[in-house]
Amino acid sequence: MNKFLFFLCMPGLLFGVSACNGILSDIYDTPSEQFVASHGFVSHDETTGRGRISLDMKSYGAWTYLDFAQLRATTLSIPETLSGEWDGRSGYSYYQVTLPSTFKHHRTLPTDSMPTPEKWDIALHHYDVRTNGGAAFETPYTSLEQLLREGNRAQLSAQPFTPDTWTTHHCYYDLTGIYEYYIGYRHSWCNLVLSRWMDMNVSQPPPTYTLSRRVYLVRFADGSMAALHFPDHISPSGNKGHVTIDYIYPY
Amino acid sequence: MFVFRFLFFVLSFSAAAAFSVAAVRHSSPDSLWVESVENGVQLETAVVTGTGTRKTLADTPVRTRLITADDIKKSDAFDLRQLLQHELPGVEFSKALSQHTVLNFSGFGGQQLLFLINGERLAGENMGNVDFSRINLADVERIEIVKGVSALYGSDAAGGVINVITRQQRPQPWTWQIDWRKSAHNDRKVGTSHTLNRRRWAHTVQLHHTAHDTYFLPNPPDAALYGKYVLHRISGEKTWNMNERFVFRPTDQLRLSARAGYFFRQHAHDAGEDQRYRDFSGGLKAEWTPSDERRLELSYAFDQYDKSDFHREKRLDLRDYSNVLHAFRVLYARPLNALSKEHSHALLLLGGDGQRDYLSSRQLGENGIRHRYSADVFAELDWTLGRHWSVVAATRYDYLTDTKQGHPTGKLSARYRRGAFTLRAGCGSGYRVPTLKERFMHFHLRDLFIIRGNENLRPEKSRGLHLSAEWAKNGWSLETSTDYQRIARRITTTRPSDERDPKSRLPYVDYVNVPRFEVFNVETTAQHRRRHRNHIVTARLAYAFTHEKARERETLTPYMPARPHSLTARLDYRHASTNAFDGVLSGRFLSAIRGEEYNALTHEARPFRYPAYFLLKLSLRQQFGRGVQLYATIDNLLDYRPRVYLYNSPPTTGITLTAGVRLDLHALRF
Numbered sequence: 001m002n003k004f005l006f007f008l009c010m011p012g013l014l015f016g017v018s019a020c021n022g023i024l025s026d027i028y029d030t031p032s033e034q035f036v037a038s039h040g041f042v043s044h045d046e047t048t049g050r051g052r053i054s055l056d057m058k059s060y061g062a063w064t065y066l067d068f069a070q071l072r073a074t075t076l077s078i079p080e081t082l083s084g085e086w087d088g089r090s091g092y093s094y095y096q097v098t099l100p101s102t103f104k105h106h107r108t109l110p111t112d113s114m115p116t117p118e119k120w121d122i123a124l125h126h127y128d129v130r131t132n133g134g135a136a137f138e139t140p141y142t143s144l145e146q147l148l149r150e151g152n153r154a155q156l157s158a159q160p161f162t163p164d165t166w167t168t169h170h171c172y173y174d175l176t177g178i179y180e181y182y183i184g185y186r187h188s189w190c191n192l193v194l195s196r197w198m199d200m201n202v203s204q205p206p207p208t209y210t211l212s213r214r215v216y217l218v219r220f221a222d223g224s225m226a227a228l229h230f231p232d233h234i235s236p237s238g239n240k241g242h243v244t245i246d247y248i249y250p251y
Numbered sequence: 252m253f254v255f256r257f258l259f260f261v262l263s264f265s266a267a268a269a270f271s272v273a274a275v276r277h278s279s280p281d282s283l284w285v286e287s288v289e290n291g292v293q294l295e296t297a298v299v300t301g302t303g304t305r306k307t308l309a310d311t312p313v314r315t316r317l318i319t320a321d322d323i324k325k326s327d328a329f330d331l332r333q334l335l336q337h338e339l340p341g342v343e344f345s346k347a348l349s350q351h352t353v354l355n356f357s358g359f360g361g362q363q364l365l366f367l368i369n370g371e372r373l374a375g376e377n378m379g380n381v382d383f384s385r386i387n388l389a390d391v392e393r394i395e396i397v398k399g400v401s402a403l404y405g406s407d408a409a410g411g412v413i414n415v416i417t418r419q420q421r422p423q424p425w426t427w428q429i430d431w432r433k434s435a436h437n438d439r440k441v442g443t444s445h446t447l448n449r450r451r452w453a454h455t456v457q458l459h460h461t462a463h464d465t466y467f468l469p470n471p472p473d474a475a476l477y478g479k480y481v482l483h484r485i486s487g488e489k490t491w492n493m494n495e496r497f498v499f500r501p502t503d504q505l506r507l508s509a510r511a512g513y514f515f516r517q518h519a520h521d522a523g524e525d526q527r528y529r530d531f532s533g534g535l536k537a538e539w540t541p542s543d544e545r546r547l548e549l550s551y552a553f554d555q556y557d558k559s560d561f562h563r564e565k566r567l568d569l570r571d572y573s574n575v576l577h578a579f580r581v582l583y584a585r586p587l588n589a590l591s592k593e594h595s596h597a598l599l600l601l602g603g604d605g606q607r608d609y610l611s612s613r614q615l616g617e618n619g620i621r622h623r624y625s626a627d628v629f630a631e632l633d634w635t636l637g638r639h640w641s642v643v644a645a646t647r648y649d650y651l652t653d654t655k656q657g658h659p660t661g662k663l664s665a666r667y668r669r670g671a672f673t674l675r676a677g678c679g680s681g682y683r684v685p686t687l688k689e690r691f692m693h694f695h696l697r698d699l700f701i702i703r704g705n706e707n708l709r710p711e712k713s714r715g716l717h718l719s720a721e722w723a724k725n726g727w728s729l730e731t732s733t734d735y736q737r738i739a740r741r742i743t744t745t746r747p748s749d750e751r752d753p754k755s756r757l758p759y760v761d762y763v764n765v766p767r768f769e770v771f772n773v774e775t776t777a778q779h780r781r782r783h784r785n786h787i788v789t790a791r792l793a794y795a796f797t798h799e800k801a802r803e804r805e806t807l808t809p810y811m812p813a814r815p816h817s818l819t820a821r822l823d824y825r826h827a828s829t830n831a832f833d834g835v836l837s838g839r840f841l842s843a844i845r846g847e848e849y850n851a852l853t854h855e856a857r858p859f860r861y862p863a864y865f866l867l868k869l870s871l872r873q874q875f876g877r878g879v880q881l882y883a884t885i886d887n888l889l890d891y892r893p894r895v896y897l898y899n900s901p902p903t904t905g906i907t908l909t910a911g912v913r914l915d916l917h918a919l920r921f
Contacts, residue, residue, distance in 0.1 A: 020575070020577065020607065020609065021573075021575055021609050021611070021622075022531075022555045022557075022573050022575040022609065022611075023531055023555060024531065025570070025573075027568075028557075028559055028568050028569065028570040029567045029568050029569055058695065058754075058755050059754055059755045059756060060755065060756045060757070061754070061755065061756030173756075174758075175699050176699060176700055176747045176757075176758050178699060179480065179481075208520070208521035208522065209521055209522075209523065209524075210521065210522040210523070211523065232565075234524075234562060239613075
């Protein structure tokens with residue numbers, strides 16, 4: 001009976017604490033503001049090689065280049081116009097798409113080639129990932145702890161690593177026409193294995209997002225390796241497009 | 252505020268105490284179901300929305316469409332959406348971006364419609380529409396629909412007012428109902444309602460739960476070729492709805508009431524995220540009626556509607572929207588002796604509202620918080636001139652603090668009745684100030700575009716005309732009506748512009764005023780009811796024609812266009828007895844829409860066609876004794892399946908069976 005009385009009195013309690021700007025805000029979680037504004041390497045432990053990267057990747061108009069040795073993130077805008085002679089492949093194309101596999105080309109807009117920093121290892125464009133002459137492998141492990149506990153480095157490094165591919169209809173550039181399945185794609189190098197960390201499914205708009213949760217190994221051009229885990233694409237304040245990467249470098 | 256809080260505490264504790272000591276009494280010999288059969292003549296039902304005072308449906312000068320509790324039972328509707336579509340031609344619910352439900356009611360979208368519960372506004376909106384799931388049909392006594400602006404409830408709703416009126420008190424000393432039903436896609440509903448009714452007070456508690464699973468719609472691979480509004484899935488959802496109400500009559504003239512409610516809805520968005528919607532509501536009302544025609548009413552309503560994203564893995568529930576309304580209303584009605592003579596009678600109604608509207612939303616950009624105050628006063632003269640004529644003239648003045656804009660509006664309605672014929676005519680003007688969202692929005696819509704508010708938006712102005720004729724005799728009823736509404740400076744969104752956000756490179760979709768929007772409606776209803784001993788047969792056919800005229804190519808229309816022709820039909824057989832049986836065959840037809848669809852990116856236009864469809868439903872209900880009802884429904888009897896599921900297609904995957912049981916525990920005899 002006491003529970004029942006409590007249940008009946010709840011409305012009174014709710015109303016009793018009402019305020020001009022609403023009640024019961026405490027039932028919601030409060031986002032930590034610590035990482036909201038961060039863009040780059042957030043932490044790095046020299047002893048274990050473990051660290052965290054937090055990137056604001058909402059924009060379709062830039063690539064963010066990561067240099068693991070220097071712990072540096074550099075964001076460069078993608079050229080949208082052609083100022084000189086065309087390199088024959090840089091630009092973006094619009095397709096009438098019947099997902100998942102039919103792309104009917106509509107038009108291509110050539111641009112200048114994408115600039116890159118002097119030294120970098122991997123780069124991200126929204127949820128797409130590319131390497132600087134490297135290659136990637138998707139492990140069966142779902143956390144860095146599991147990789148360290150169960151993974152055999154020698155066996156893993158002997159697995160077939162996949163290099164980048166030049167793509168003309170993989171990296172989203174313009175989804176404004178998604179409801180008409182008219183999609184703009186950026187021409188770019190892309191590592192199709194590493195980019196599997198996120199399945200941004202636009203076949204049934206609005207887009208849905210599914211994370212693979214897997215740990216990826218990336219072999220850089222100099223032969224060193226990094227283990228990457230992408231635990232999230234949502235910022236602590238709930239905004240999508242905020243990518244978190246936990247890593248071990250060197251692995 | 253302290254007084255309100257204190258009063259609410261007292262009322263809540265009183266309710267709890269009363270519940271705990273209530274003695275069980277024998278139920279009334281007549282179940283509600285049998286009662287409703289006998290009171291089938293709608294014309295004698297009292298309505299309030301059109302004039303603010305109780306008048307029978309036959310007498311009111313403001314044409315009112317009524318859906319009674321009996322209609323709700325016959326419709327066997329899961330929710331308000333199904334009910335309105337079942338009862339009214341010209342009503343179509345469809346899906347919008349982000350799977351929100353949007354309404355087109357005779358050419359008007361949610362922004363131009365005013366949904367009320369017992370005359371009070373609802374907080375929150377999704378794509379300009381209230382959250383329809385909040386309205387629980389189990390407690391509804393009737394729904395009154397008045398087309399056109401309302402001088403009493405708001406001049407901003409050019410499309411009309413839909414006022415849901417709940418039961419305040421039942422005749423039985425106590426009632427306890429349990430309702431359960433299940434349908435396809437694990438669609439289920441369970442609810443309980445308990446009331447205690449005494450001479451001086453009444454107490455009601457309700458708890459209802461609904462849910463359905465996610466299901467995918469079987470589209471062909473080339474679905475995109477059939478239009479841009481293709482629907483692929485219906486996301487799973489569950490709701491909880493709890494309401495409590497306490498009514499106290501210290502004297503025969505004074506009536507005090509208090510209510511509180513909690514609503515929760517969870518919508519499965521994707522593999523890692525749910526969208527949650529919560530509403531907290533409460534209200535206090537005092538009505539003093541020293542005589543039949545004198546009435547003073549004071550009320551306060553609180554309504555808070557929140558939206559949050561629940562990230563399953565992190566177990567984080569992050570609120571990104573909160574709309575809080577505080578609304579006060581005073582209303583005074585008295586006879587006007589100067590105009591009342593031997594055969595005429597006049598009633599004056601004066602009132603006013605004050606409202607605080609607080610909006611906190613991630614959609615409002617950096618700051619994210621806005622609020623504003625609004626106030627209005629209104630006066631209405633309700634003048635009955637002899638046996639045949641009745642006139643209602645109303646005027647209203649609205650003022651908003653943030654825009655510092657005010658505007659007068661008015662409405663004039665007249666009724667002429669002679670014998671079985673009733674003629675009605677009316678005209679009115681409306682005024683809608685841009686909402687906080689329309690003025691200040693800055694929202695990244697799921698990687699697609701940025702919806703951008705416009706502080707310089709100008710208010711919409713509307714003008715409307717209405718004519719109707721009705722004939723009712725010997726169980727026959729024929730009615731036809733026509734409405735015309737013209738909205739100047741209609742507020743809507745543009746198509747994605749060439750201008751792009753410098754950081755995200757997403758294009759903007761801006762709120763703008765467009766010059767003119769016109770809607771013309773014709774609605775015709777024929778009904779016949781015949782009774783032979785315990786056998787009652789009712790047939791009803793309703794047809795609606797809607798014509799919208801808008802410059803579509805310039806706007807990103809926030810709702811699907813209206814179907815030009817729509818029709819609802821119902822054939823109802825009832826065997827009225829203690830073990831009553833009810834069978835209803837009902838159908839709904841919506842005509843096709845043809846037009847041209849413009850692609851802002853390719854700058855190409857292509858023809859589109861949203862196909863017509865017809866759905867047929869058979870509902871059977873059997874009462875056992877006074878306390879048990881079993882019911883079964885076969886929906887989509889003709890097994891209609893759209894070739895391609897568009898936003899305005901019925902989301903059916905074929906014939907659907909529903910079964911349920913309702914127990915009136917207070918009426919059970921063991």
